[in-house]
Amino acid sequence: xxxxxxxxxxxxxxxxxxxxxxxxxxxxxxxxxxxxxxTTRAPRVGEVNGVxxxxxxxxxxxxDIKAGNFLEYAxxxxxxxxxxxxxxxxxxxxxxxxxxxxxxxxxxxxxxxMNDITTSAFITPPTLNELEIRLRARCTDDESVIVxxxxxxxxxxxxxxxxxxxxxxxxxxxxxKQFVIVAKAARLKQSTEDELKFVEQxxxxx
Ligand code: ADP
Ligand code: 5GP
Numbered sequence: 001x002x003x004x005x006x007x008x009x010x011x012x013x014x015x016x017x018x019x020x021x022x023x024x025x026x027x028x029x030x031x032x033x034x035x036x037x038x039t040t041r042a043p044r045v046g047e048v049n050g051v052x053x054x055x056x057x058x059x060x061x062x063x064d065i066k067a068g069n070f071l072e073y074a075x076x077x078x079x080x081x082x083x084x085x086x087x088x089x090x091x092x093x094x095x096x097x098x099x100x101x102x103x104x105x106x107x108x109x110x111x112x113x114m115n116d117i118t119t120s121a122f123i124t125p126p127t128l129n130e131l132e133i134r135l136r137a138r139c140t141d142d143e144s145v146i147v148x149x150x151x152x153x154x155x156x157x158x159x160x161x162x163x164x165x166x167x168x169x170x171x172x173x174x175x176x177k178q179f180v181i182v183a184k185a186a187r188l189k190q191s192t193e194d195e196l197k198f199v200e201q202x203x204x205x206x
Contacts (some may be wrong), residue, residue: 004194005092007114008032008186009100009107009163012123013153014077015135017169018101021123024176029183033091035100038064041079044140054084072102072109077148081106092117097187104159111162119186121179122163126170128153 010018022034038054040061049055056064061080064070073082083100091098100110107120125131131153135146160166165182169175190198 004191005095005098005117006186006189007088007092007098007100007110007118008183009102009110009118009120010123011102011104011107011120011156011159011163012169013125013131013156014149015131015138015153016123016125017134017172017175018123020172021167021169021175021179022099022101024172025179025183028180030097030187032097032099032183033087033094035083035088035091035098037081037083037100037102038070039079039081041077041081046140071113072106074103074105074109076103076105077145077152083110097183099183104156104162107159107162116192117189119165119182119189120163121165121167121182122160123167123169123175123179124157124160126168128157 010022012018036050036052036054038056038061040056040058043049043052043055047053058080061073061082064082064084065073069084069086070082071085071088073080075081081103083102083106088098100106102110110118111120125134128150132146132150135141135149141149165178167175167178167182
């Protein structure tokens with residue numbers, strides 16, 4: 001079967017280590033396209049527009065919603081976050097693995113639209129306490145933001161059963177190894193359309 005593009009959704013509480021794990025594995029998972037989300041939240045120190053996120057105003061985000069530019073979007077921690085459709089379509093058309101770092105609402109929306117080519121993993125630190133320690137150690141958010149993220153995490157963890165895999169980010173090394181396996185499996189996922197074509201061809205070539 002020809003290999004077409006596939007989607008790998010990563011979710012998990014803010015501070016779970018999603019960016020750390022992707023960065024630690026990037027040389028081992030083959031060519032991929034990381035979907036850069038658009039957000040109305042303010043950039044953290046060190047974040048670069050167009051690299052970490054596209055940082056936009058609420059008005060601009062709402063214009064994009066009206067124009068139908070998002071594959072999915074959601075409000076998380078009081079800000080908008082969304083995935084632009086066009087670059088994702090292009091990357092899938094080029095046969096790439098497209099990696100999303102999106103929340104549990106976004107995962108549900110992607111499943112509703114592109115379930116057949118989607119694999120998902122929920123990433124979490126071993127305990128809520130460890131999440132809090134890591135959020136504080138990251139030194140990127142002030143106290144009220146950290147409290148809000150911890151509260152949100154208590155809800156997000158309840159969605160863990162909706163994902164194909166759970167990666168417990170105990171040590172980065174272990175979690176990255178598991179992530180590489182999940183990314184390789186995600187690449188093998190075929191669209192229903194391609195599977196049907198393959199069966200048709202398989203039966204016709206007797
Ligand atoms: P996310 O992208 O999920 O919001 P980050 O990758 O920014 O999370 O990780 C949050 C913080 O936790 C960062 O400061 C990161 O260096 C740290 N971190 C990530 N994984 C681990 C780990 N296994 N052990 C200790 N600290 C970690
Ligand atoms: P952060 O502000 O820590 O970068 O991200 C906060 C949360 O928003 C994380 O759970 C992250 O996965 C989620 N997120 C980031 N981009 C998107 C997106 O495009 N869509 C959705 N639904 N969630 C996103």
